[in-house]
Amino acid sequence: MNITEYRTLCAQYPSLRSLFSVMEALHDNIAIVGKDGIILWVSSCFERNYGISRDEVVGRTTYELEAERVFTPSVAALVLKTRRVVTLTETSQSGQLNIVTGVPVYDQNGDISLVVSYTVDPAYSLRLYDEYQNILSAGAPHEEKNPPLPYGGVVYASAAMQEVLEQVRKVADLETGILITGESGVGKNVVARLLHHAGQRSSGPLVEINCAGIPDSLLESELFGYESGSFTGARQRGKPGRIEQAHGGTLFLDEVGEIPLPLQAKLLEVIQEKRFFKLGAHKPTHVDFRLVAATNQDLRALVRKKRFRSDLFFRLSTFPLTIPPLRDRREDISPLLDYFLRKTNDKYGTAKRFSTAALQHLRAYTWPGNVRELQNIVEQCVITADHEEIAAADLPEHVSLGTTPSALLQSDSLDLKTALENCERDIILAAHARYKTTVAVARALGISQPSAARKIARYCRAGNSMQK
The missing domain is CATH 3.30.450.20 (PAS domain)
Structure with a gap:
């Protein structure tokens, strides 16, 4: 209609x-x-x-x-x-x-x-969630204490991430400086955006800048802007900096530990005085913004090494917020896998799904690249897998190698027979991928050629990915 x-x-x-x-x-x-x-x-x-x-x-x-x-x-x-x-x-x-x-x-x-x-609207959803929590605290009945919830773009099921989001709720409306720390790929930028959209400045701009992605020689002009004719190659009309663009909103400085020492003093002045001088300017520019910074480095160690100003560190870290790595909140792996798989299928118009064996490996993997690595691997598997069911053999080699039998047992309630069968399957498929023929596989593993042929045929059929 x-x-x-x-x-x-x-x-x-x-x-x-x-x-x-x-x-x-x-x-x-x-x-x-x-x-x-x-x-x-x-x-x-x-x-x-x-x-x-x-x-x-x-x-x-x-x-x-x-x-x-x-x-x-x-x-x-x-x-x-x-x-x-x-x-x-x-x-x-x-x-x-x-x-x-x-x-x-x-x-x-x-x-x-x-x-x-x-x-x-995530900010509106946040207020509803707060009201829901108030109802629960008043003793209203509920079935599930910690369901996996997509909260402002954050998919989680773990108590560790719930604690992080509780801290976000406490400071979202405050003007205090926030320093988000955590390993690369844990989602620091997602939490920074959540802080902005759940706070009082949500109607203002959110200006993000990755300090590690800009050469030191250009970072000052990118942050502070410049007046006409300030240096060779400058625009005739000058250029506003990211700090000026954040007026009335939030400035998010990612990888803040990469800012050179000379610029740190100028940044400290902006934070304290809410004003700065553009390159080539004789009059200050006044700004009003909330600052959120993030780093995967140990800023205290940088302070001790004289590579980061202690006064700037204390101004940035009024409220420190640490996001734990994915290996320390393994309950989040399954909902994240579901979320990224659904999102990637929608993106490419596919209907791929992970096999039980593939899920066991993904849940047992240590994820050194955290959420970003998980997202990339899901997309890679959806693109490269030849069948709708993504088998364990379709996973990147380092994922299979990075899951030990003990990790598989910890990630799923497997009995010994199933765990041993999974290990045998991985060894047979890896040997077949390397040696190609049943004779060579038998010689390498010390088994008979008929036995090698039967096992290869069995596991290749189950994986739907390799030919005998």
């Missing part, structure tokens, strides 16, 4: 008009997009979520708005491409994160006629 047909029905049955009134009353934004990508209707709270009025988007295509970065990526475009329900995190042009779900509506011929999407 399209919008024209719906309006015809509304003329025949006036009570149906109340449906739009109901959608307008919802806190979550609702959008209706046609099969050609044209936006047919959005609720009035669209402007609150995306910073642009409904009159400016209705009648335009979702592809145009995505290209103009009103929101990226477009959930409606992905639904039209994959013909399935899609849930993702959209970023608006102001930097706000929104969790969006798009649902296809099919006509009688099985073709998509409409896409209906609804947007969840």
Whole structure:
């Protein structure tokens, strides 16, 4: 049914008009997009979520708005491409994160006629979650104490991450400096964004800068900006720095330990005085922002080595927030695997799934690259696996080698027979991949050729990935 047909029905049955009134009353934004990508209707709270009025988007295509970065990526475009329900995190042009779900509506011929999407504001969800916690603390009955919850883009099931998010809730509305520490890949940037969108400055910009990704010679101009003619190659009209762009919002300095010592003094002055001088400027620029910093280094050790200013360290770490590595919160592995697998399947229009054996290896792996490594491996497996079921043999070699029998037993309640069979399978498949023939495998493993042939045939059939 399209919008024209719906309006015809509304003329025949006036009570149906109340449906739009109901959608307008919802806190979550609702959008209706046609099969050609044209936006047919959005609720009035669209402007609150995306910073642009409904009159400016209705009648335009979702592809145009995505290209103009009103929101990226477009959930409606992905639904039209994959013909399935899609849930993702959209970023608006102001930097706000929104969790969006798009649902296809099919006509009688099985073709998509409409896409209906609804947007969840993480800050609003946070307030609802707080109210829910208050109800629980008052003694309301509940079935599950710590269910895996996607909280503002954070997927978790562990008590360790729940404690981190409880700390985020405590300081989200405060202006105090936050220093997020943790190994590379644990999700420091996700927590920084959550702090911004759950705080009082959520309507302002969130400006992120990776201090390790910019050469020292360019970092000062990138942070502080410059006036016209400040140096050779400078723009004629000058350039505002990231600090100035963060006025009224949040400045997130990732890998803050990489800032050179000379710049640290200038950064300290900005934090304390809320003003700074651009390169080549004679008058100060006044700014108002909240600072969130992150590092995977030991800043105290850098202070002792005279590579980081102690006064800046204490200004940054008013409230330290440490994210534990994934190996110390193994309860999060399964929900993260489910989340990234669903997200990757939606991205590529696939329906891949992990076999039981593959899941055992993934849950037992130590994940030195943390959540980022897990996400990359899931996407790699979805792309490279030849069958819908991703077998253990489809996993990267270092994942299989990084899971010991003891780790497999710890990750799943396996009996001895199953554990021994898993080990035998891994050895047989690895030997076959290396030596290629049954004769060579038999010689390498010290078994008969018929026995090697039977085992290779058995495990290759089970893995659906290798030929005899």
